Amino acid sequence: MNDTARQYDAVIREALVTHSDLGDTARELDRDADLYAIGLTSLHSVRVLLSVEDALGVEIPEQHVGRALFSSIGHFADVLLDIAGTTTGAAR
Amino acid sequence: MTAPDRVLSFAEAREAALRARAVLVEHAPATDRDAAFPAEPVAALRAERLLSAAVPKEYGGHGLAPDELAALAAVLGGGCGSTAMVWAMHQLQLACLAGAAATSPELAAYLREASAGQFLVASVTSEAGVGGSLRESRCALVPDGGELLLEKEATTVSYGAYADAFLVTARSRPDAAPTDQVLVLVRAGQARLTRTGEWDTLGMRGTCSPAHSLSARVPAAQVLPAPFGEIATRCMVPLSHLLWAGVWTGIAADAVRRAASFARARARAQLRSGAVVDDPRLGRAYASLRVLQDSVRQFGADYTRFTAEPDADTTAITVRANALKTSVSTGCLRVVEQALEICGMAGYSESGPHSVARHLRDLHSARLMIANSRLDQSNSQLLLLGGSVIDA
Ligand SMILES: Cc1cc2nc3c(=O)[nH]c(=O)nc-3n(C[C@H](O)[C@H](O)[C@H](O)COP(=O)(O)OP(=O)(O)OC[C@H]3O[C@@H](n4cnc5c(N)ncnc54)[C@H](O)[C@@H]3O)c2cc1C
Numbered sequence: 115m116n117d118t119a120r121q122y123d124a125v126i127r128e129a130l131v132t133h134s135d136l137g138d139t140a141r142e143l144d145r146d147a148d149l150y151a152i153g154l155t156s157l158h159s160v161r162v163l164l165s166v167e168d169a170l171g172v173e174i175p176e177q178h179v180g181r182a183l184f185s186s187i188g189h190f191a192d193v194l195l196d197i198a199g200t201t202t203g204a205a206r
Numbered sequence: 207m208t209a210p211d212r213v214l215s216f217a218e219a220r221e222a223a224l225r226a227r228a229v230l231v232e233h234a235p236a237t238d239r240d241a242a243f244p245a246e247p248v249a250a251l252r253a254e255r256l257l258s259a260a261v262p263k264e265y266g267g268h269g270l271a272p273d274e275l276a277a278l279a280a281v282l283g284g285g286c287g288s289t290a291m292v293w294a295m296h297q298l299q300l301a302c303l304a305g306a307a308a309t310s311p312e313l314a315a316y317l318r319e320a321s322a323g324q325f326l327v328a329s330v331t332s333e334a335g336v337g338g339s340l341r342e343s344r345c346a347l348v349p350d351g352g353e354l355l356l357e358k359e360a361t362t363v364s365y366g367a368y369a370d371a372f373l374v375t376a377r378s379r380p381d382a383a384p385t386d387q388v389l390v391l392v393r394a395g396q397a398r399l400t401r402t403g404e405w406d407t408l409g410m411r412g413t414c415s416p417a418h419s420l421s422a423r424v425p426a427a428q429v430l431p432a433p434f435g436e437i438a439t440r441c442m443v444p445l446s447h448l449l450w451a452g453v454w455t456g457i458a459a460d461a462v463r464r465a466a467s468f469a470r471a472r473a474r475a476q477l478r479s480g481a482v483v484d485d486p487r488l489g490r491a492y493a494s495l496r497v498l499q500d501s502v503r504q505f506g507a508d509y510t511r512f513t514a515e516p517d518a519d520t521t522a523i524t525v526r527a528n529a530l531k532t533s534v535s536t537g538c539l540r541v542v543e544q545a546l547e548i549c550g551m552a553g554y555s556e557s558g559p560h561s562v563a564r565h566l567r568d569l570h571s572a573r574l575m576i577a578n579s580r581l582d583q584s585n586s587q588l589l590l591l592g593g594s595v596i597d598a
Binding site for chain 1: 470473474475477478483
């Protein structure tokens, strides 16, 4: 993991702590753990998304937003890396 | 003659419409501001071969069904209401011609030519002195040495100055009753079209629809064989209402998309400050939109089935088409009003990513484009025939 990947990982975990019922466990979760299987609801996932966008100053394009985005912390971070790689202008 | 076009499936046509929509989006503000004909957007539709969507495959078109055309109209409506309406009105003319092509070699040949050349066909049903009554004409076809002469004072002709041909309603003969009408194809080269009015309107400004006087001489074979009454009931009325409704729901959907984008930015800020995100308005706007979209899809599917059944009950389809038109025309406007409230001043602004001002202005035309009160009046009479339509 490079610095950017580590930053995304941390931002997602913080958002999960604050905006979902997973609480502090989100800090120790496996990168590949299925978030829905351990109780993430779709309403909470929206808040997590918005707070990640807010923290990173990016807007995740519509085509990437969906239930699959939250399948795991690792997947979410990979999508963010992808977006940062293709649209450097995304940062405000 | 050019090689026949490759036929687009609905999925391919939808992809093509999505590509063209980018051009519509880019030109929508200037089209609206300047009340200018959307030349580049229409060129993009032409380049995608989408002008022949409604022409049956045997005449070189893509043979798309009414429900598919309505879905494309909605896609385009999300980019620019005026351009989408031009496309929808044009497809309607093609569909009327297609209904006649089986019994008229002349019109079949014209459809092949129109597909190959991606011609644009306009409608001249409106006429001074008859208001919005589709089923009445004052002008008449006058026989003259084997050909027919026609003079018509039309109150509203969309994209008339840019059309390759017109479908015109007229009384069948000089001594025919006002409702004894036919529909006649007039090529631009056979007509003298003079603009007699201005087009500086609240919305749908890019349709460029001022009053015109039309004077033409055409071969008798360019008259559609069926009486206009039959064409109106089986094709023009239900299909126009379906395609227009498609355009209107597309406009409303774009306004809801804008409201969702605004609400998302707002929710982000609220979360940051620790506030609760509990605004129900986006959900309500979507619910209103969804019902309208589903009504259009359902009517589209039913009308598509209807066109395959020559003996089907035309009264039921007329009543339903009228009801769809009046409810979707006003419903879509209400949806955009909801989007306006969500976006606030950003929605009221004429520019910016959350503006819904053009959407609102464009949709105000919906109730007038064949006045809703006329359609409600017709339905109120037709419904006296019995209750089977009400239950269906
Ligand atoms: C964006 C746009 C594009 C258009 N493009 C075209 C086009 O390309 N070609 C074309 O031919 N036309 C076109 N039209 C015109 C359309 O076909 C109608 O002719 C027009 O909308 C009716 O105009 P109106 O309101 O002046 O007439 P009317 O329908 O006569 O309405 C005038 C008033 O009379 C009332 N009224 C209701 N019922 C009746 C009745 N039974 N008898 C008398 N009055 C009644 C109406 O409610 C209204 O208050 C277009 C219209 C719009 C808005």
